[in-house]
Amino acid sequence: MLNIECPWCGERHETEFHYGGEAHIARPESPEALSDEEWADFLFMRKNSKGLFFERWCHSNGCRRWFNVARNTVTHEIVAVYKMGEKPPSLVKGGKS
């Protein structure tokens, strides 16, 4: 059970949040311009990283805001939390050294 720091509300229990999958997958500007393969890539293909992973969470039972989390999928250490639209912080691969 994780403790997650909501950028608006502070540290809260994981049960207040829901998971939103991999972060930084922007919806294509012009889907019609994409080939079936490219569109399928956007629809279905996600990373399954061992180590540092950028993902989205929504504080669904709190302020209901979406935000980004950088988490180590091995240790579950949350390395960084940042708002939607912000760039991922530059981090050493695998989390804090």
Next chain:
Amino acid sequence: MSRRLQPDSTERINRQKPLRFTFNGKNYRGYEGDTLASALLANDVHLLGRSFKYHRPRGIVAAGAEEPNSMVQLARGAETEPNIRATQISLFEGLEAASVNVWPNVEYDISAVNGLFAKIFTAGFYNKTFMWPKSFWMKLYEPVIRRAAGWGKAPTTSDPDIYDHMHVHADVMIVGAGPSGLSAALQAGRAGARVILVDEQAELGGSLLGLKREIDGKASGDWIEAAAKELQGIPEVTVLTRSTAFGYYDQNYLCVLEQKTDHLPLAERKGRVRQRVWHVRAKNVILATGAHERPLVFADNDRPGVMLAGAVQTYVNRYGVLPGKRMVLFTNNDGAYEAALDMQAAGAQIAAIIDCREDASGPLVQTATDAGIKILQGHAITGVKGTKRAKAVEVRRIQKGAKVFTSAAQEIDCDLVAMSGGWSPVVHLFSQSQGKLEYIEEKACFVPGSPVQKQIFAGSINASFGLQACLKEGAKAGAEAAKDAGFEGEGSASFKVQEPAEGSIEPFWIVPGGRPIGEGPAKHFVDFQNDSTAADIELATREGFESVEHIKRYTLTGFGTDQGKTSNINALAILSGILDKPIPKVGTTTFRPPYTPVSYGALAGRNLKDWSDPIRLTSIHDWHVEAGAEFENVGQWKRPWYYPKAGEDMQASLNRECRAVRQSVGVLDASTLGKIDIRGKDAAEFLNRIYTNAWSKLGVGRVRYGLMCHEDGMVFDDGTTARLAEDRFLMTTTSGNAAIVLDWLEEYLQTEWPELEVYCTSVTEQWTTVSIAGPKSRELLKKIAPDMDLSNDAFPFMSFQEGDVAGLQARVFRISFTGELSYEINVPWTSGKALWEAVMEAGAEFDITPYGTESMHVLRAEKGFIIVGQETDGTTTPQDLGMDWIVSKKKPDFIGKRSYTREDTAREDRKQLVGLLTENPAEILPEGAQLVFDKEAAVPMPMVGHVTSSYYSATLGRSIALALVKGGHGKQGGTVYAPLKNRTLTAEIVDPVFYDKEGEKLNG
């Protein structure tokens, strides 16, 4: 025959409080402070149960949580609890316990013949023996095995007890209140940190309770009491006894099971919380979980009367019980000699100390020699005489490294065998926290490697088995943890301790037999609870299993409620010997939560029955209840399902309700539909992107139906949305999906299109919605809304008006889910019941009929209207539903659009929505029935779709159904078959709209 010793200052029982209890129907006596195990031993009862596979007699081995054998069935009736360790049951007045896995009783157990067929009960015997014929498995093998194997009996009625949960934060969480944990708690508590100290035992002190020691000039018992008292006086320190930390999860999140009433007589438990699960989030965790003693692996080491040396010591010192009169100690280390010395001091005869080492010479060995005890070095026990109680041991000289013994045996009479194979630190919680273990050669055990969370290890868990070391490490850990949380205290503490020197240990993983492992008949038990032997491990490796995880599963070693507390290290050391690989290379299996079993009741806590999920009721709910409605759950809502009148069955009720709507007027509580207020200058543009159809041109005051898809093009919700103002819409969603749709809207607004100025608010519970439907609904509405112009021109289909209805400020939508002329009247939630009653009163002259969700479903199915989640299942596109008309061809983009042209979604032979009419109009297809084109096809028949909705339609006087059928849109007039269990139904594929195809009624 009492085995209770004379009172002694070390004992922790209260001789002023004698207690009566029964075991297997016989009456016994014990004292407050006893466990069931110590009380039974005090009555000279060693035989407690039968083993899992071979039904061998088994007794008490240990004195705590590591006990593998002595599981009993506790109490009777609803309170009965199976498989509780006798060593963990605090004795109470009137306790009733019985052996498990015995029939007819523990003394004469019929399944013990299994022992004679031991050859077939080897590792993997389930998989090998009961392979063939296949049909015998379900009917014969499984029931027989289940009766014979298995342990106690589960209660057959629901759990009558109350359970609770507690959520707390701590600066320092300390697991284990032995000397290390106590010392840590004192140090951290004195520094001012918020401390939680938990221990599974009834009182603080841990293993120290079973030893005679002195700390700072005080008897160890007095030191423990002083520590407990001091901790009690520190306000920020919480001490939980009878509390087992059973799970250690991410970010220092631990779960603790506190047993609050299990030690009380049944009558005193009523109305009280039985157990409480504590959820602790700690800044720092100190693991002071101690160590478990390991058995030695020799032939017949499972006989009742063979116990761990430390346990023997605990029974003598802590409980004042002499577990035997004539003891043999079998050891590979110095420390266990103290058990012999304590037994001797308590009056027992020590027949011999069998030490497998050649050159044991530590101070304790010297003391034992001086005490006149016979010591046989370089010897081992190679057999035990006596089945229900050890009577004698067979001892032989053993050559170091030999695979078989060659020397002659000598027999030594005894009634108790104490054994010690050394100590295994209790690393379970550390492993659960994802930590990796390290092997320490000189102490022959695994200890925690590097910390993986904010955690510190203190005492025996580090293989620091001496009391002095435990106290010191504890104090240091306590100070460090407190400091890390911002509390500066004294950095260290010193203790003056009197204890014997720890001495040395020499690993001795398996005593050789007359033949190599796996060849002889002798049983060297490794895992008592699962009846796995050294031979099973050998056999598993011979059959090709080499990974320790595979061996575990094949031999069952380390399984069950025991989780290998006493067996894991022996098993993998034996494996290491067979594979000729060093122990650390063999690796350990995974320790999983819970550390000891936790009841379902405790895990559920208060989240039961009505409290398991919120129940949502509309403002009209009481009226429905009074009207005798049957309810159905829709999401968390209770919705009226149908309103049976006296003598009516469900179908009669539905027929009456449906006819009323088609012929006069019906009324439905539609309040549960999700309602989302959407406003902002970009609201129309937002809807354009979310829905498949266009919204920009929808006029204020008008309503439109919309479908929502995911990016993959699959339908996920639908509903009508009204334009309240240029920049404001009111969206409705399906009842069960309201929160999900709101989340979906927010996700896109926040993550994809933050540039849009749109705000979404859930207003579901601000509005009560009363839907009136039927040819008389306009007349009815006129009566209660006289100021509203209800003419078709002023108030056409798919529009709304605001105004006065029954004296209430209302918003009336002219929309229809039944296909009839219909109005949905919305008033503020608090006025809902007033509106409903006004409608009922005004409708009396039209014989207004309340109808429930089932009639609603029939009525909408007659019109071919879909229900999301019934006609759709996440793989259904708008086109599959024949709803191309609602998919904009002009909008450049919206969610789902791109996916409609993907190869798979564009296929002609996708499952498509059709209507079905059964050949026999009286037959109703079962919903979910699979459909085939060729009823003669060989099994497995190619399935071409399934029935999604199916009802009897009173209006049409026959059954109707909706279905998804492969290529269904091009197969109108064709035939499908529904092969059912005993018959096959035939149906014609038709248009899904069965009633009023032109829509004259709802436009009328």
